[in-house]
Amino acid sequence: MDTAGLSLDQAPPITIPFKYFLTAALFSIAVGLLFTLHGGDVMSSRWSPLALGITHLITVGFLAQVMTGAMMQLLPVLAGSPIPKVVVVSWVVHLSLLVGTALLVFGFLSSRELLLIAGGITLSAAFLILLMSTGMALLRSKSHRHTVRTLGFGWTALAPTVILGGYLVAGLAGLTQVAEMQKIVTLHLSWGLLGWTGIVLFTTIFELVPMFYVAPGFPVLIKHWSLPSVFLLLVILTLSNFMPGAFLKASLVLIAMTFFVIGCYVLSIVYRRKRLIVDTTLLFIWTGVGSLLLAVVVWLSGGNDLLLGGLLLGGVCLTIPIGIIYKVIPFLCWFHLQGLLIRREKFDHTVPSMKCFIKEKEAKRQYMLHLIALCLLLMASQLPNPFAMPAGAVFLFSSLYLFKNILYAYIVFHNERRILNS
Amino acid sequence: MEHRLDVRVLEPPVPLERILEALEDLSEQDCLRVRHSREPYPLYSLLREMNFSWNTRWSNSDCIIHIWHTGHPPPEGMS
Numbered sequence: 043m044d045t046a047g048l049s050l051d052q053a054p055p056i057t058i059p060f061k062y063f064l065t066a067a068l069f070s071i072a073v074g075l076l077f078t079l080h081g082g083d084v085m086s087s088r089w090s091p092l093a094l095g096i097t098h099l100i101t102v103g104f105l106a107q108v109m110t111g112a113m114m115q116l117l118p119v120l121a122g123s124p125i126p127k128v129v130v131v132s133w134v135v136h137l138s139l140l141v142g143t144a145l146l147v148f149g150f151l152s153s154r155e156l157l158l159i160a161g162g163i164t165l166s167a168a169f170l171i172l173l174m175s176t177g178m179a180l181l182r183s184k185s186h187r188h189t190v191r192t193l194g195f196g197w198t199a200l201a202p203t204v205i206l207g208g209y210l211v212a213g214l215a216g217l218t219q220v221a222e223m224q225k226i227v228t229l230h231l232s233w234g235l236l237g238w239t240g241i242v243l244f245t246t247i248f249e250l251v252p253m254f255y256v257a258p259g260f261p262v263l264i265k266h267w268s269l270p271s272v273f274l275l276l277v278i279l280t281l282s283n284f285m286p287g288a289f290l291k292a293s294l295v296l297i298a299m300t301f302f303v304i305g306c307y308v309l310s311i312v313y314r315r316k317r318l319i320v321d322t323t324l325l326f327i328w329t330g331v332g333s334l335l336l337a338v339v340v341w342l343s344g345g346n347d348l349l350l351g352g353l354l355l356g357g358v359c360l361t362i363p364i365g366i367i368y369k370v371i372p373f374l375c376w377f378h379l380q381g382l383l384i385r386r387e388k389f390d391h392t393v394p395s396m397k398c399f400i401k402e403k404e405a406k407r408q409y410m411l412h413l414i415a416l417c418l419l420l421m422a423s424q425l426p427n428p429f430a431m432p433a434g435a436v437f438l439f440s441s442l443y444l445f446k447n448i449l450y451a452y453i454v455f456h457n458e459r460r461i462l463n464s
Numbered sequence: 465m466e467h468r469l470d471v472r473v474l475e476p477p478v479p480l481e482r483i484l485e486a487l488e489d490l491s492e493q494d495c496l497r498v499r500h501s502r503e504p505y506p507l508y509s510l511l512r513e514m515n516f517s518w519n520t521r522w523s524n525s526d527c528i529i530h531i532w533h534t535g536h537p538p539p540e541g542m543s
Binding site for chain 2: 256
């Protein structure tokens with residue numbers, strides 16, 4: 043008999059992803075609020091304290107929360123291996139990420155060195171625990187599929203991101219002298235955005251798109267080799283600091299081209315799907331991948347940093363994860379209730395369909411707000427006045443809507459669970 | 465007797481629903497053979513709760529899962 047898989051007792055409680063996703067939406071609200079109040083200043087320079095604060099609210103506040111929450115639930119589903127001591131680990135990592143992000147962002151905004159250091163240390167601790175527990179789950183996985191290996195590359199990329207980030211924080215706080223600050227920032231950004239975010243996000247997409255949209259699988263070259271190649275190119279990029287400048291540029295161009303090809307394949311696979319309905323999750327994925335393709339074109343043609351930042355942070359990092367959240371939450375709610383129904387032997391009861399947890403109409407409304415905010419943000423990157431403030435305001439409403447939609451799904455789940463437990 | 469179910473072109477959670485429906489009617493001597501596009505890890509926890517045993521193997525790009533009542537003889541070649 044095959045004994046792979048979890049018992050329902052071992053399955054991570056559903057409160058874990060909800061906790062992470064709701065916190066991510068709160069950080070997204072904070073981004074909208076800051077942008078509404080200080081949008082023009084944010085767009086003045088990518089190095090302004092506000093720009094650094096908002097960038098980290100998006101990457102560490104929103105993105106890290108979504109990716110951690112999703113990973114804690116998806117590892118058992120994709121790799122058949124849970125994160126060890128998932129309840130304790132989830133509480134510690136969630137709290138450290140929450141407090142660390144707040145400290146770091148307040149540190150940037152107020153230029154207080156102590157807050158920056160405290161934020162840097164707290165976040166490093168959160169990521170260290172996360173890396174160790176994710177690593178153990180991946181190593182324990184009985185699945186030898188390439189997905190497990192590629193996820194390993196993605197989470198490994200977090201290590202240099204955190205080390206370089208810590209070094210930069212130490213430099214900003216005056217604890218050390220950072221030589222060649224520009225190069226270190228490029229490496230920190232590259233490992234974080236292209237390595238950790240890019241690899242983990244697209245490994246998830248490689249699994250979720252064929253599964254949920256009944257689409258053909260990705261070609262072996264793309265699924266098995268493209269993202270490990272990105273990791274290898276990032277290693278070359280890092281080593282190229284000791285080589286002539288041309289190596290650095292060549293590595294980045296190859297990484298950009300790899301993501302361009304990946305993006306084209308995602309669109310092509312989605313186009314060939316058997317489930318022809320276009321739901322909101324698909325709109326988020328299309329918008330995110332479209333932004334990625336545009337970002338590569340803008341970067342290769344020497345476009346400005348603010349437009350590139352808007353496309354990558356707003357168009358990709360804040361967009362694709364929402365599509366994943368809207369796809370994953372209803373499935374998890376349905377699955378946990380189905381398990382409860384079997385355990386309670388309440389076979390006269392029917393678990394609500396996945397559509398009941400996040401209403402399509404509500405998700406689409408949030409998408410429209412998100413899309414308008416994104417367009418305004420891209421226009422603001424060229425003309426901060428008058429577009430920055432409305433971009434922030436619409437994004438604020440969109441984030442509030444996202445929070446409401448996630449909370450609604452939890453309330454529906456909670457009510458159904460109460461009925462099954464009664 | 466072996467009952468067959470092909471869930472390769474169904475979107476989640478329909479494959480799980482179809483398998484659970486098929487198991488409701490599965491007599492103790494019978495076995496269900498499911499053809500899936502991926503290894504359905506979440507299904508296993510439900511099978512364990514429902515007191516079923518299973519065996520999973522890959523055939524080309526398809527995942528084949530044999531499911532039978534625990535305590536009853538497994539299908540030929542599965543023991």
